[in-house]
Amino acid sequence: MSQERHSQLGIHPVDPDASGELLKRQQIVRRTKIVMIVVLVLLAVGAARTVISRVFNARELESGTAERAKQYVKTAIAKSSDAGQTLSLPGTLQGFVQSPISARAAGYLKRWHKDIGSRVEKGELLAELDTPEIDQQLSQAIAARQQAASSLELAKSTVDRWEALRKKDAVSQQELDERRSGYSQARSNLAAADANVERLRQVEGFKRIVAPFAGVITRRNVDVGDLIDPGAGGGAGRALFTLAQTDPLRVYINVPQSYANLIKQGQKVVVTQSELRGKSFEGKVVRTAASIDISTRTMQVEVSLPNADGALLPGAFVQVALPLKPSGALVVSTDTLMFRRDGSLVAVVDDKNRVHLKRVQLGRNYGQTVEILDGITGTERLILNPSDSVAEGDEVALAPETKPAAKAEGKPTEQGKS
Numbered sequence: 001m002s003q004e005r006h007s008q009l010g011i012h013p014v015d016p017d018a019s020g021e022l023l024k025r026q027q028i029v030r031r032t033k034i035v036m037i038v039v040l041v042l043l044a045v046g047a048a049r050t051v052i053s054r055v056f057n058a059r060e061l062e063s064g065t066a067e068r069a070k071q072y073v074k075t076a077i078a079k080s081s082d083a084g085q086t087l088s089l090p091g092t093l094q095g096f097v098q099s100p101i102s103a104r105a106a107g108y109l110k111r112w113h114k115d116i117g118s119r120v121e122k123g124e125l126l127a128e129l130d131t132p133e134i135d136q137q138l139s140q141a142i143a144a145r146q147q148a149a150s151s152l153e154l155a156k157s158t159v160d161r162w163e164a165l166r167k168k169d170a171v172s173q174q175e176l177d178e179r180r181s182g183y184s185q186a187r188s189n190l191a192a193a194d195a196n197v198e199r200l201r202q203v204e205g206f207k208r209i210v211a212p213f214a215g216v217i218t219r220r221n222v223d224v225g226d227l228i229d230p231g232a233g234g235g236a237g238r239a240l241f242t243l244a245q246t247d248p249l250r251v252y253i254n255v256p257q258s259y260a261n262l263i264k265q266g267q268k269v270v271v272t273q274s275e276l277r278g279k280s281f282e283g284k285v286v287r288t289a290a291s292i293d294i295s296t297r298t299m300q301v302e303v304s305l306p307n308a309d310g311a312l313l314p315g316a317f318v319q320v321a322l323p324l325k326p327s328g329a330l331v332v333s334t335d336t337l338m339f340r341r342d343g344s345l346v347a348v349v350d351d352k353n354r355v356h357l358k359r360v361q362l363g364r365n366y367g368q369t370v371e372i373l374d375g376i377t378g379t380e381r382l383i384l385n386p387s388d389s390v391a392e393g394d395e396v397a398l399a400p401e402t403k404p405a406a407k408a409e410g411k412p413t414e415q416g417k418s
Helices: 003-009 016-069 132-167 173-205
Strands: 071-073 075-077 085-101 107-112 125-130 208-210 215-220 241-256 268-272 281-288 298-305 317-324 330-333 337-340 343-349 355-359 361-365 369-374 381-383 396-398
Touching: 085 215, 085 298, 107 132, 132 173, 241 317, 268 298
Parallel strands: 071 396
Antiparallel strands: 075 381, 085 241, 085 317, 107 125, 125 208, 215 241, 241 298, 268 281, 268 317, 281 298, 330 369, 337 343, 343 355, 343 381, 361 369
């Protein structure tokens, strides 16, 4: 084959000089195959990794879903109320004696001697009134009394003369009786005048406003020059002062009907005030209403509270803790209760971690705990804070108990903080 024929067919001629170029081309082909094999291997490795990753992710998702599908619960066991309970009720402090001080006489306030916060003793002067009208009425009454006394003297001398004339039969008995009647009337007029004078003197004595008992002035409603009406209508709005006896104090509380039979006279109570942290005051029940108010179904109870140091102020809001005798019934936390259309229920976990809903009969409510009268025996494990979705037969898992944190040396613990 000629050189031209080789050129037309594109076949390289067998030329000893062209062997190097052919070798280079073979090396390029070999390298290309190697690169392709490496690329295919890498693609296979990537695909295998993707498949394995998806398998592991699917397994992890399945296990995570199964784990999250479990209901973890905390349980508690009912306890017997042998230790007794404490009933806490709100109340308001009041002075043992608390009264508005009003004026009995009409006039103008001349001066006042005591202001709010002043401690006064019984009979101590609080204020003085200027009563010109009463002064004039008293002067008029004294003059009228003198007239009545003069008329009595004249009537007495007249009777004496007519009795002497009657003995001489100079006058008739009718005329003597008329003179005696005039004398009796004159005595009555004098007695009425004396009573009127005494009344006005007593009214004038009310110009001095004095304390009816020892205590603290909690309010002053008048100032110098104010017009004072007598009596003040019996209300504190127009009273001159308000006086309160602060030692001891009174606290009135309303005890629910279910606890009324447990409250006895002389029972000790503990009174606390939120503003006085760390302090408690001991009082006692002095009397009860001994009846239930039909509108509130509560019984009013009066507590007497010593206040020698004056730490407690009348009108303050306090909490009264009444210790009650143990009833022997089972007591559970209020967090275990569920209220549905079937009534009051508790969720009980059995040995196989299955949930069983049991209907219970509630007794006294102590705030954080409540008595269970019927429905459980006291050995069941009760779910704390059961969700609304908890149903009969659900499978649950018990949450691991958290260990209390170790107390750091020299640092106060969080327990007991409010």
